[in-house]
Amino acid sequence: MDIIRSIADFKYKWKQWKQNDVTVGFVPTMGYLHQGHTSLMERARQECDIVVISIFVNPLQFGPNEDFEQYPRDEQRDVTIAREAGVDVVFIPDVKEMYGSGMKTNIAVSDITSVMCGANRPGHFDGVATVVNKLFHIVRPDKAYFGMKDAQQVAVVTQMVLDLSMDVEIVPCDIIREEDGLAMSSRNKYLKPEERKQALILSDSLMKVHKWIEEGVTVAQLKQLITAHVDVVPLSEIQYVALYTYPGLKELPAKQKVMDIQETIIVALAVMFGTTRLIDNVVIYGGEHRV
Numbered sequence: 001m002d003i004i005r006s007i008a009d010f011k012y013k014w015k016q017w018k019q020n021d022v023t024v025g026f027v028p029t030m031g032y033l034h035q036g037h038t039s040l041m042e043r044a045r046q047e048c049d050i051v052v053i054s055i056f057v058n059p060l061q062f063g064p065n066e067d068f069e070q071y072p073r074d075e076q077r078d079v080t081i082a083r084e085a086g087v088d089v090v091f092i093p094d095v096k097e098m099y100g101s102g103m104k105t106n107i108a109v110s111d112i113t114s115v116m117c118g119a120n121r122p123g124h125f126d127g128v129a130t131v132v133n134k135l136f137h138i139v140r141p142d143k144a145y146f147g148m149k150d151a152q153q154v155a156v157v158t159q160m161v162l163d164l165s166m167d168v169e170i171v172p173c174d175i176i177r178e179e180d181g182l183a184m185s186s187r188n189k190y191l192k193p194e195e196r197k198q199a200l201i202l203s204d205s206l207m208k209v210h211k212w213i214e215e216g217v218t219v220a221q222l223k224q225l226i227t228a229h230v231d232v233v234p235l236s237e238i239q240y241v242a243l244y245t246y247p248g249l250k251e252l253p254a255k256q257k258v259m260d261i262q263e264t265i266i267v268a269l270a271v272m273f274g275t276t277r278l279i280d281n282v283v284i285y286g287g288e289h290r291v
């Protein structure tokens with residue numbers, strides 16, 4: 001497995017690969033890898049000749065009061081995990097290599113970034129779209145793999161690729177959970193023991209969603225039920241409980257019965273535990289609940 005730190009070296013490597021017409025699978029990450037990332041690498045390994053991951057904690061996607069400095073980093077451990085997952089190249093640029101020349105270009109995907117995490121984290125998805133766009137230009141993958149825990153990110157990147165006619169297939173992959181249900185995230189490491197216990201309320205409330213829909217609740221009632229369920233846990237502070245079409249993230253009529261909705265929808269939530277922000281979601285595919 002190669003570790004490449006410069007854009008020029010990566011591009012040189014790519015030209016060598018492409019002489020043999022291989023397919024390149026790409027998993028962009030911010031490091032501190034966990035099983036969620038491993039599952040993406042394994043999927044890429046199955047589907048592509050060459051597997052590349054990037055490790056880059058992208059300052060553009062963090063707000064001024066967010067955790068850029070504290071974001072967990074452990075390069076040695078990440079490299080071992082990537083090697084064990086059969087990755088061919090780990091691309092680890094530093095901030096100077098990525099943005100040293102002074103970035104004057106910003107990629108902004110409109111509309112679907114104004115709700116959910118986009119509403120709570122202004123500028124976050126510009127940062128994501130800009131770095132992913134830049135990484136796609138460097139890595140030039142045939143397929144790129146993203147976890148559905150960040151479902152809005154998947155929608156944003158997919159929209160950008162469509163709008164800019166980019167030659168990469170976005171592959172959304174299932175959320176990977178701890179045995180007790182908590183969605184895997186590098187930020188879970190921040191949780192204090194009591195917060196970790198109470199954080200189960202996210203997956204627990206989403207597991208009840210199907211039952212509530214079958215009972216005939218409306219859009220507004222479903223949001224209220226989830227909110228009330230999460231609020232029972234004293235350390236939780238809800239940022240949003242959302243229900244939209246997916247991936248278009250369009251509003252749904254509050255009084256509509258969820259079981260009657262024909263489109264694919266997402267039920268998503270963001271909850272603070274102390275200073276740790278957790279997100280989780282369930283996507284319900286068109287008409288799954290029609291009776």
Ligand code: PAF
Pocket residue numbers: 028029030056058061128131132150153
């Ligand atoms: O999901 C992440 O880890 C990041 O948002 C990504 C896609 C690597 C861009 O920095």
